[in-house]
Amino acid sequence: MKKKQDYLPGCTAVSFIARSSAMANDFFRFKQFSIRHDRCAMKVGTDGVLLGAWGCTEGLSILDVGTGTGLIALMAAQRNLCAQVLGIDIDEAAVLQAQQNIAASPFSHRIGCKLQDVLTFRPDAPFDAILCNPPFFTEDTLPDDNGRALARNNRCLPFDKLIPKVATLLSAEGHFSIIVPSRLAQEIVALCLAEGLLLQRRCEVRTVLHKPPRRTLFTFVFSSSLPPDVEHSNLCLTAPDGSRSVAYSELTKAFYL
Numbered sequence: 001m002k003k004k005q006d007y008l009p010g011c012t013a014v015s016f017i018a019r020s021s022a023m024a025n026d027f028f029r030f031k032q033f034s035i036r037h038d039r040c041a042m043k044v045g046t047d048g049v050l051l052g053a054w055g056c057t058e059g060l061s062i063l064d065v066g067t068g069t070g071l072i073a074l075m076a077a078q079r080n081l082c083a084q085v086l087g088i089d090i091d092e093a094a095v096l097q098a099q100q101n102i103a104a105s106p107f108s109h110r111i112g113c114k115l116q117d118v119l120t121f122r123p124d125a126p127f128d129a130i131l132c133n134p135p136f137f138t139e140d141t142l143p144d145d146n147g148r149a150l151a152r153n154n155r156c157l158p159f160d161k162l163i164p165k166v167a168t169l170l171s172a173e174g175h176f177s178i179i180v181p182s183r184l185a186q187e188i189v190a191l192c193l194a195e196g197l198l199l200q201r202r203c204e205v206r207t208v209l210h211k212p213p214r215r216t217l218f219t220f221v222f223s224s225s226l227p228p229d230v231e232h233s234n235l236c237l238t239a240p241d242g243s244r245s246v247a248y249s250e251l252t253k254a255f256y257l
Helices: 016-020 046-054 071-079 092-103 146-152 159-169 182-194 246-252
Strands: 022-024 027-029 034-036 061-065 084-089 111-115 127-132 170-181 197-206 215-222 231-236
Touching: 034 092, 046 071, 046 127, 046 170, 046 215, 046 246, 061 071, 061 159, 071 084, 071 092, 071 111, 071 127, 084 092, 092 111, 127 159, 159 170, 159 182, 159 197, 170 182, 170 197, 182 197, 182 215, 231 246
Parallel strands: 061 084, 061 127, 084 111, 127 170, 197 231
Antiparallel strands: 022 027, 027 034, 170 215, 197 215
């Protein structure tokens, strides 16, 4: 029997994104760029938008691990006008589509995208910021769609391999931001701690106020960069009437139409 994936309600094209951006056939139009995703296994979703809007994009070099459509790379380039951004992915179709989306954007001169496994990636210099919306399908039975399975199954990029690799790619003063299912939050914190990455920011994401968080956003830094206090916050995506919450609207106002 096929087990259900751990989706965040609202992370598909029929809910928050569709209400927030102009959708036409196979692309979404944001304020400063458009995203085509007809050739990508993973479509534009709330997880990516949340990380792109919330994650740290400070510094002059930014890496988007598992870039997919290029959404997070484009959001990072929009937020940091001084940064060079690189998106990498192991899915050739996704990379080709991300390159198309980047080329059509006003940030194309500052964003690169290439077919690359992060675990074998050896850049010339570390990155000031790393963003990752990782695969998190951990059930024994995978979806029928091989591309979607590859994009979502963390057996292709297990956290106990991802986190140590990120630590080698991050500069001494850099920031690593990630979004994960809340049930995996403790595991991620422990893995980062083992690599000398300490928690700087944490945001618990709920779809509705009375339910437990479904996603957790993190930013980690090396201990030498750690501020005195860890910043904790909560974000509810919907208002009591079911519309987008004020907090979610404020977070994403630079991107949604």
